[in-house]
Amino acid sequence: MSSALTPRSHTVPVVADNDNRYKAVQAKLTKLGAAMDDATVELESLRRSMQANASQTECLAHDIEDADLDPKFVALTADVATALAGAAKEVRKLCGVANETTDLAYKTRRTHAKLYRALDDIRSNRREKTPKPGFFNR
Numbered sequence: 001m002s003s004a005l006t007p008r009s010h011t012v013p014v015v016a017d018n019d020n021r022y023k024a025v026q027a028k029l030t031k032l033g034a035a036m037d038d039a040t041v042e043l044e045s046l047r048r049s050m051q052a053n054a055s056q057t058e059c060l061a062h063d064i065e066d067a068d069l070d071p072k073f074v075a076l077t078a079d080v081a082t083a084l085a086g087a088a089k090e091v092r093k094l095c096g097v098a099n100e101t102t103d104l105a106y107k108t109r110r111t112h113a114k115l116y117r118a119l120d121d122i123r124s125n126r127r128e129k130t131p132k133p134g135f136f137n138r
Contacts, residue, residue, distance in 0.1 A: 022112075022120035029109035036102035043095040047088050054084035 014031045061077035123130050 022116050025112060026109060029105055029112065033102055033105040033109065036098055036105055040095055040098045040102060043091055043098055047091040047095060050084050050088035050091060054081050054088060057081035057084060 014028050014035060016028075057077060058081040061074055061081055064077060065071075065074040
């Protein structure tokens with residue numbers, strides 16, 4: 001059984017700052033999607049590991065029962081197996097949420113591009129200064 005909880009990927013967290021320019025928002029959404037992709041992979045790996053540990057622990061409970069050890073150790077070992085299986089089930093749910101968040105991040109990026117890319121192209125390619133967003137709403 002392995003208990004190493006070291007992250008395998010080195011995804012840099014997405015910085016939440018006040019830079020709301022089109023390209024900055026697109027970059028943040030891309031980073032968020034990639035980070036969530038990595039989290040989904042890590043969570044699935046964790047789930048498989050926990051499930052394997054639960055199975056091994058269940059076998060161990062049977063082995064120590066067959067060896068006529070004190071029943072309290074059999075019960076405790078069986079409880080650990082049950083807890084690991086339950087935790088693996090919950091990690092599966094979390095993995096689903098992470099996957100859904102990944103999909104939403106990429107969908108949001110596409111929608112943002114659809115709505116604002118043309119405006120960014122216009123603003124980026126003109127020499128004259130343009131009003132800041134919200135100027136005309138005053």
